[in-house]
Amino acid sequence: MSDYVIETRGLTKTYGEQNSVSNLSIHVRKGRIYGLLGRNGAGKTTTMRMLLGLTAPSSGDVKIFGKPLRGNEKNILPRIGSLIESPGFYPNLTGTENLRIFADLRGLKSPKYIKGALEVVNLPYRDKKLFSQYSLGMKQRLAIALAVMHNPELLILDEPINGLDPIGIAEVRGFIRELCDATGKTILISSHILSEISLLADDIGIIDHGVLLEEESLKELEAKNGKYFRFTVSNAALAANLLQSKLGIQNVQVDSANELTVRDLRLDTGAAVRLFVDAGLSVSDAHLYEDTLEDYFKQVTGGEGIA
Amino acid sequence: MLKLLRCEFAKLKRKPLFFAAAAISALIPLGCALFLPEMQEFSSGAEAVDRLMSTLFQLSAYLLLMPAVVVLASNLLFEEQDNDTLKNLMTVPVSKPALALAKMTLLFLFSIAFMAVGGLVNLAIVLASGLEPVGFWKLFFVGIGQGILMWTGALPCVLLVVLLNRSYIISVIITFFYTVINYIFGINDYFIMQPFGFNPGTLLPGSLAFRWFYQYFDTSNPTAQMTELMEQISPYFVTTSQIFLVIVLESVAFLTLIALVYKHQSC
Ligand SMILES: Nc1ncnc2c1ncn2[C@@H]1O[C@H](COP(=O)(O)OP(=O)(O)OP(=O)(O)O)[C@@H](O)[C@H]1O
Ligand SMILES: [Mg+2]
Numbered sequence: 001m002s003d004y005v006i007e008t009r010g011l012t013k014t015y016g017e018q019n020s021v022s023n024l025s026i027h028v029r030k031g032r033i034y035g036l037l038g039r040n041g042a043g044k045t046t047t048m049r050m051l052l053g054l055t056a057p058s059s060g061d062v063k064i065f066g067k068p069l070r071g072n073e074k075n076i077l078p079r080i081g082s083l084i085e086s087p088g089f090y091p092n093l094t095g096t097e098n099l100r101i102f103a104d105l106r107g108l109k110s111p112k113y114i115k116g117a118l119e120v121v122n123l124p125y126r127d128k129k130l131f132s133q134y135s136l137g138m139k140q141r142l143a144i145a146l147a148v149m150h151n152p153e154l155l156i157l158d159e160p161i162n163g164l165d166p167i168g169i170a171e172v173r174g175f176i177r178e179l180c181d182a183t184g185k186t187i188l189i190s191s192h193i194l195s196e197i198s199l200l201a202d203d204i205g206i207i208d209h210g211v212l213l214e215e216e217s218l219k220e221l222e223a224k225n226g227k228y229f230r231f232t233v234s235n236a237a238l239a240a241n242l243l244q245s246k247l248g249i250q251n252v253q254v255d256s257a258n259e260l261t262v263r264d265l266r267l268d269t270g271a272a273v274r275l276f277v278d279a280g281l282s283v284s285d286a287h288l289y290e291d292t293l294e295d296y297f298k299q300v301t302g303g304e305g306i307a
Numbered sequence: 308m309l310k311l312l313r314c315e316f317a318k319l320k321r322k323p324l325f326f327a328a329a330a331i332s333a334l335i336p337l338g339c340a341l342f343l344p345e346m347q348e349f350s351s352g353a354e355a356v357d358r359l360m361s362t363l364f365q366l367s368a369y370l371l372l373m374p375a376v377v378v379l380a381s382n383l384l385f386e387e388q389d390n391d392t393l394k395n396l397m398t399v400p401v402s403k404p405a406l407a408l409a410k411m412t413l414l415f416l417f418s419i420a421f422m423a424v425g426g427l428v429n430l431a432i433v434l435a436s437g438l439e440p441v442g443f444w445k446l447f448f449v450g451i452g453q454g455i456l457m458w459t460g461a462l463p464c465v466l467l468v469v470l471l472n473r474s475y476i477i478s479v480i481i482t483f484f485y486t487v488i489n490y491i492f493g494i495n496d497y498f499i500m501q502p503f504g505f506n507p508g509t510l511l512p513g514s515l516a517f518r519w520f521y522q523y524f525d526t527s528n529p530t531a532q533m534t535e536l537m538e539q540i541s542p543y544f545v546t547t548s549q550i551f552l553v554i555v556l557e558s559v560a561f562l563t564l565i566a567l568v569y570k571h572q573s574c
Contacts (some may be wrong), residue, residue, distance in 0.1 A: 052398050077400045088391030092321040101314045105399045130321070146395060 005030050005154055005186040006051060010060035013046050013210075020046045021210040023060070028188050028203070033180050035201030036190040037297070043210040044190040045085055048158050051188070052082055064154070078106065081152035083160055087143035091132035095123055095142045098131055099149060106150050117145035120175060122168075136163040144172065148179070155179070155187045161196065173200055198293050208301045221296065229262040229269065231276075232285035236260045239276055243267070246275055258284075311401065311409035315383070319413075324382055328375045332421040335367050336428040352439035357525045359429040360446040363422070364520050368450075368457050369490045369513065372421050376414050376461035377482040381468045381475070383410040384569060404566035411465075411562060415458050422454035423447075442525055449523045452550065453516055459554045460489060460512020462561035469568050489513030500543050508543070509553065518543055519550045 006028035013021040021043040028034040038044050049055040051062055053073050062069040064076050089098045099114045108114075115125050121141035134142065140163045147155060160176075161169045177200065179185045191197050197204060204221060206214045214221075233239045236254045243249040243262065249272075251263040262272075269286050276283050319325050339362050349355035384407065387393040396406065426447040433440045464485045468478040492498040493513035501508030508514045522544045545553075 049394075052394075053400075054394055054397055073400050077398055080398065082394075082398050084394050086391060088393070088395055090318055090386075090390055090392060093318070097317065097320065101317050102395060102399065104314055104317075105310055105396070105401060107310075 003030050004028060004063070005065060006034075006188060007063045008047075008051070008060060009063075011047065011050060011057055011062065012059045013043075013050060013055065014058040019210050021050070021207075024207070024210070024212050026205050026212060026215060028186060030186050031180065031184045032202040033176065033187045033189060033200055034203045034205065035197035036188065036205050036207060037192070037194060037197045038190070038207035039192055039301075042192075042207045044192075044207060045158055046210075047207070048082070048084055048156050048188070048190060051156060052080065052084070053077065054084065078150070079152055080154045080156060081147035081150065082156040082158075083143045083147045084156075084158045086162075087139040089131045089139070089142060089146075092130065094127060094130055095134070095138075095145075096126050098142065099146060102146055103149060108150055113149050113151075117149035120148060121145045122171065137165060137168055140164055141168070153185060155185060155189075157187065157189045159191055160189060161191070161193075169196075176200060194293055194297055206297065206300055213300045221293070227265060227288060227290050229267055229272075230285070230287045230289055231260050231262070231272070231283065232258050233260070233276055234258065234282045238279070239281055242275055242279055243272060247271065308405060308409065311405055312412055315409050315413045318386065322382075325379065328379060328417075329420070329424070331371055331375070332367070332424040333428050335371065336363060336425050336432065339366075340429075340432045349436070349438060351441070352433060353441040353525050355433045355436065355438050356429070356440055356443045356446060359432060360426070360443075360450065361524060363425045363429060363450060364453055364516075365493070367425055368422065368453050368516070369493055370486060372418060372454065372457045373461050373464075373489060373512075374482045374486045375421070376418060376458055377464045377468060377485070378479070379417065380410070380414055380461070380465040381478050383413065384465075384469055388572075403570040407566045407569040408562060411462075411565065414461075415455070418454040418458035419451055422450040426450045446523060449520050452547070453520055455554060456512055456516045456519070456550065459558045459561075460516070462558060462565065466561055466565050466568065469565055469572075472572060493517045496539075499540055502543065503545050503549055509545075510557070515545065515550070515553060518545045519547070 004027050006026065008024055008026050011021060011024040011026075012019065024043075024047060026034075026036070026047075036044050036047065046055065050057045051064070051069070053069055065079065067076065069076055089095075090101070093101070095118070096114060099117065103114055118125050121144050123138065123141050123145065131139070131142070140160070144157075144160055147157065147160075155176075157176075161172055164172060173196075176187060176189070180187055189197075189200065198218065201218055203215070203217050205212055231239060236256065236258050240252045240254050240260050243252050247267070249262060249264045249267050253261045253263070255261055269288070273283050273286055336359065340359065349358065387396065387406070397403075426443075430440055430443055430447070433443070464482060467481055471477055471481075489512060491513070492507070492511050493516065495514070498508040498511065498514035499517055501514075503509055508518070518540070521540070
């Protein structure tokens with residue numbers, strides 16, 4: 001028995017020739033915020049649609065709450081709140097009337113659910129404004145209200161902060177954080193904005209061209225990939241050789257005739273410089289650098305950056 | 308299912324198309340009564356009821372109700388796709404066939420209401436002209452039955468529209484032709500004079516409806532021409548239970564097909 005709320009194995013979706021999602025295995029732990037990070041077209045929405053049974057996978061399977069999604073939709077889906085891509089509501093109805101329809105279908109009799117959900121996203125209850133007259137941000141807020149209205153255990157939010165202003169973004173971020181911390185909900189959130197994910201997520205999955213490149217906790221990620229040494233010496237190749245043979249340091253990379261990068265954190269800079277000088281090399285710079293997540297993202301996606 | 312139907316009603320709010328269709332059901336009989344001269348001089352209450360109701364059966368039902376059902380159906384069935392609300396419904400979860408059936412049930416009720424309103428307006432006209440509405444209630448219920456028949460008759464056309472997936476212009480053209488064909492069949496001897504069985508005269512709502520409702524008109528003092536017509540077509544009249552059978556069979560078959568096609572359309 002695993003304590004994963006969402007677990008996929010070899011999840012694949014093929015549209016025509018193209019694999020939109022290929023062989024994706026993600027693991028979302030209970031009570032955590034999992035950030036799915038990827039560029040436009042990486043396959044985030046497709047993945048989430050498959051998690052909700054909106055799109056049938058070409059192969060692979062989805063387990064939610066420890067049970068296969070297929071065949072258990074009636075039990076599983078009511079426990080999930082979701083927001084997929086753009087908000088979809090009836091334009092001829094007001095926000096409250098729209099929510100009332102879904103509340104009715106979910107069997108939520110009391111108006112307190114609707115009121116509560118609208119309060120969370122700062123929209124007025126029983127406002128006269130029709131959905132077709134809503135601004136982009138208001139539409140997005142209503143979609144968030146719909147996702148949280150029935151107090152679900154699991155939230156699947158596809159780019160929830162799309163179209164929100166900075167204050168709205170901060171509000172939603174705080175609200176999501178609180179849902180997770182105070183009520184122990186599990187949240188899967190996707191974004192193409194790295195800083196957003198790093199501010200919010202406990203665990204991160206990086207997806208690119210439909211492939212999951214990396215999956216780890218934010219802490220691991222920061223610890224593992226945070227730091228490296230950079231030396232500028234008169235002969236980089238010789239220096240690299242010395243580090244490996246004399247000090248047993250691995251992960252040494254010669255960048256140019258004079259520069260080398262060391263990702264092995266056991267290195268003692270002082271010892272290294274002494275070694276270089278003793279061997280007759282001149283050292284003009286020795287520096288400890290810290291990677292930003294953005295650099296890391298570039299590294300795992302093979303050079304392509306992200307905003 | 309009841310919840311879905313209730314939600315379908317809630318979604319109708321502020322939809323001009325629906326109100327226009329509902330208004331027509333009341334306006335057409337009123338218009339006929341006010342502007343057609345032969346609708347203003349009746350010798351008896353029974354004649355007034357007969358004349359007014361036959362306009363409702365032969366004009367409103369054929370030329371307005373049937374196309375209205377198809378157009379409203381395409382509006383309802385594509386509503387979720389157009390507004391991208393299907394994903395929100397599917398994750399509730401709501402089953403797509405149930406959703407399609409809820410929409411068709413709404414139209415079923417609409418058809419009944421359309422004929423009921425038309426009938427009641429006729430009643431008001433008769434009463435307003437100071438006549439006794441003799442035999443009205445019998446024809447009122449025949450009208451409701453015809454509403455159901457027209458709804459059943461519209462289903463094949465709805466299926467076609469769903470199959471063609473939202474090309475609006477083509478839907479309207481199909482609806483137009485279907486309406487005209489049914490209207491012609493409804494007054495054409497060849498189709499009316501077919502025995503009850505597996506033939507166009509039975510399967511097509513236009514001719515079938517005629518063969519049913521016509522027997523309920525008052526024939527106590529017929530003209531010579533009328534007597535001759537009645538002799539000709541009365542052997543081909545169908546009974547209420549036969550009608551009921553056809554309605555049930557056709558609606559079950561077409562509703563199943565509509566639900567299946569709707570289910571397999573992408574969301
Ligand atoms: N219905 C579809 N038919 C064909 N191709 C599709 C379909 N849906 C998605 N795709 C393709 O799948 C790939 C992944 O799309 P997806 O919407 O999952 O990306 P995303 O990560 O959500 O991107 P974004 O950040 O822009 O929302 C894209 O190349 C897209 O063109
Ligand atoms: Mg997307």
